[in-house]
Amino acid sequence: MQRLVSAFVFAVAAGSMPGGLLAQPADQEPKPVLRPQREVEQDMRRVYAKFFKRTKNPQMHEQGWREMERFLGDPRVYQLMLDLFKDKPIEMRRQVLEFFVNAASDDADVVIAWVAVFDDDPEMRTWAAGRLIERVGEEEPSQRVQRVIEAGLSDGHDDPAVASAQLASRFGLLKAIPYLIQAQAQPRGRGNVREGAIAQIVVGTQQAFVANLTPVVANNAVGFQPTIGVVTNGVVLRVMDATVWAYRTEVHRSLVSMTSDAWGRSTASMGYDQQQWYQWYENEFVPFLAAQKRG
Numbered sequence: 001m002q003r004l005v006s007a008f009v010f011a012v013a014a015g016s017m018p019g020g021l022l023a024q025p026a027d028q029e030p031k032p033v034l035r036p037q038r039e040v041e042q043d044m045r046r047v048y049a050k051f052f053k054r055t056k057n058p059q060m061h062e063q064g065w066r067e068m069e070r071f072l073g074d075p076r077v078y079q080l081m082l083d084l085f086k087d088k089p090i091e092m093r094r095q096v097l098e099f100f101v102n103a104a105s106d107d108a109d110v111v112i113a114w115v116a117v118f119d120d121d122p123e124m125r126t127w128a129a130g131r132l133i134e135r136v137g138e139e140e141p142s143q144r145v146q147r148v149i150e151a152g153l154s155d156g157h158d159d160p161a162v163a164s165a166q167l168a169s170r171f172g173l174l175k176a177i178p179y180l181i182q183a184q185a186q187p188r189g190r191g192n193v194r195e196g197a198i199a200q201i202v203v204g205t206q207q208a209f210v211a212n213l214t215p216v217v218a219n220n221a222v223g224f225q226p227t228i229g230v231v232t233n234g235v236v237l238r239v240m241d242a243t244v245w246a247y248r249t250e251v252h253r254s255l256v257s258m259t260s261d262a263w264g265r266s267t268a269s270m271g272y273d274q275q276q277w278y279q280w281y282e283n284e285f286v287p288f289l290a291a292q293k294r295g
Contacts, residue, residue: 037076044071048084052092065095072099075107082111093124101131106142109135113145117152117163125163133170141171153179153251156186162250169254174262174289180255181277188244197238204234247272263288 034040051064071077078100085096097115100108112135116128136145152164153176161183168176211229215222252272259267263285270276 034074034076040071040074040077041080044068044077044080044084052085052088061092068096069099072103072108075105078107078111082115090121090124093121094127097128097131101135104135106144109142110144110148113141113148113167116167117148117160118155120159122159125159129163129167132167136171140173146173146175149173150176150179153183158246158248161186161248165248165251165254169258172258172262174258177255177259177281177285178278180251180258181274181281183248184252184255185245185247185272185274188246197240198242199239201237202232202234204232204236207231207233259285 047064047067051060051067055061068081071081081096081099082093085093097112100111109132112128112132116125116132119125119128132141132145141149149164149167149171152160153168155161155164164176165180165183167173168180208228208230210226212227214225214227216225217223255277256266256268267280270280
């Protein structure tokens with residue numbers, strides 16, 4: 001199941017959000033009128049069903065790829081294109097990503113970045129990240145691509161956070177440092193909340209004693225059945241709740257590497273101490289960048 005962030009990314013890519021990132025400046029020529037989205041999606045589904053869904057014929061696939069190329073000018077159906085091929089072999093999914101690479105547009109780069117961060121297949125994430133790095137080159141990625149990376153760092157799952165951290169380090173995104181600081185260690189709450197203690201430790205001594213006597217009567221005889229009790233003397237430690245912290249070593253390494261290179265001094269001594277990292281960022285690193293900018 002796709003995460004909610006995918007809907008945000010592709011809504012932005014399609015320009016469907018109010019004031020979205022695809023809003024055109026007034027000095028640009030208007031984009032050509034597109035067919036209704038429902039009609040385009042139906043057309044794409046027909047192409048997929050005819051050339052990919054029910055056949056493994058390479059010739060049919062080749063013709064199908066040529067048919068798919070005509071949808072690349074409409075970013076509204078990029079998500080559908082990925083969804084249609086999500087259960088296909090990785091070679092086919094790579095071919096879909098190659099379409100976006102060849103499109104060489106910001107809309108397509110957003111899709112590649114999303115796959116590089118949020119795809120469930122680690123091999124696909126690695127491959128998409130490599131293609132995105134080739135696309136961007138030595139330049140800084142667009143603001144929309146950076147938002148995808150920031151969304152990955154804010155995600156509660158480890159894989160998107162690690163993938164985003166590696167991309168942020170590779171692109172030298174200093175603006176992402178606060179996100180990296182937060183993402184390098186995350187709490188893992190208890191999934192099932194229950195009443196009472198979740199653990200108990202007792203250190204003490206126990207002393208047995210006769211707590212009660214029960215009479216036992218028979219012909220010409222009377223006896224007693226003792227009830228033995230136990231008294232415990234010592235210390236009891238009860239754990240009522242617990243939170244586990246996950247330390248993402250890959251995110252931490254990316255953070256230390258990027259900040260050390262930018263600052264000119266090692267930042268490894270701060271470890272995973274988020275408070276120390278934030279104090280360093282606000283009190284030392286931001287003024288350092290401002291001084292560099294001035295001169």
